[in-house]
Amino acid sequence: MKKLLYILTFFISISAFSQTLYSVLEKKTIALGEPNVYKIRVDGLAGKTVQLPPKNELLPFHFEEISDSISVQADTYERVVEFTVFEEGKFTIPAFEVKIGDEVSKTIAYELEVINTAQKGDKINDIMKNKSVKMDVKSYWELYKWYILGLLALIALIIAIVMIVRYGKKRKSSPVVATNHTLKQLDQLKRKKYIEAGNYRSFYVELIDITRNFLTKQYRIPADVLLTDDLIDAMKRNQTISQSNEKIVEDIFLRGDLVKFAKTFPDKETMDKDFNDMRDFVKRSSKDLEFENLRKDV
Structure with missing residues (x-):
């Protein structure tokens, strides 16, 4: 009985001083451009540091990161990455090495499928109908004034160069x-x-x-x-x-x-x-x- 008590005490002490690492992918299948969330969490830190790739550099290049937030407390580390993918196909979020103090643990890898939900022949409607805008002289001036002024400046420069070359040479x-x-x-x-x-x-x-x-x-x-x-x-x-x-x-x-x-x-x-x-x-x-x-x- 006393031996069983020692063994139980040993496992309790190990679990009390060990860290728990887990990760989760919110959705395994998303549409093109649809946001998704990937989380990494470590419990039982006991003040130890967690090392992972820098912010906005965690996921592979196919993944467009929307936000990357890190929350650190005395006993907990949590990293939440919101992302999306603009390519159709199957992609992998690899297993990451997570250094906790002097120990190294690994997350699990995830397979993500990105699908195109648009169907051939779907009708695409504008949110608003196009409006015709009536343009007056002032509107055209505001739209093209810099082109006109630039052209006039170029003509003036050409005239000045011609005058300098012609009359400067004559004067000399x-x-x-x-x-x-x-x-x-x-x-x-x-x-x-x-x-x-x-x-x-x-x-x-x-x-x-x-x-x-x-x-x-x-x-x-x-x-x-x-x-x-x-x-x-x-x-x-x-x-x-x-x-x-x-x-x-x-x-x-x-x-x-x-x-x-x-x-x-x-x-x-x-x-x-x-x-x-x-x-x-x-x-x-x-x-x-x-x-x-x-x-x-x-």
Whole structure:
């Protein structure tokens, strides 16, 4: 009798300190999109922790989880997952390993059948009849205004790009640009005081280089590669440069060649005159060219 009492006490103590794990699937057959509930519950925790996959990651990918709630108390763990399936067929909820403290237990697997309850030839009725809505100008504007504004902005951008390309290029090639650039170069030459120092050779070399570059850019004459005689001949054939301006350039270039080969030694007054004549020629050129371009356009 005493031995039987010991055995009974032993089993009672085991059941008192053991955990009970069970799971349940509410419905084994559901229609497409119909909600179903899957529960896992552990009793007799005695403060132990329960480890399962994270929330919203418990069921396989075929199952669309609607909600996943976990309730934990000192002696009870309960997890309730509401889900649905949007594919027809048979699916399995696998057995999950549940770690309770240091022990591992397993749930049972469930087979779930998903059926399509719609029958061929079923008539589908709208909840409400379609209504015709009368549209006025304001309604059409509210509906399409962003498309219209976007189209207008695109047209404006294209026009702006065309204007910049056309007139920006024209402005860069304008006679005034070459004129102003050459006048700055002449001012820099003046500040070197070659005339005051009597350094006529350096003066004429730089003055002629500036003039050659100017003729090349302003009149499209290849003055930077032509010899003096060929350049004078090219200027005479050019219909844009006036005869008086041709004479100024011709005299300065011929004098520059003589200075270069030490055949003449110009005085200060001659150098001053050549500098001022060339400066005046450069100033007049932009107006002459703009007049010539206007004449050609007409």
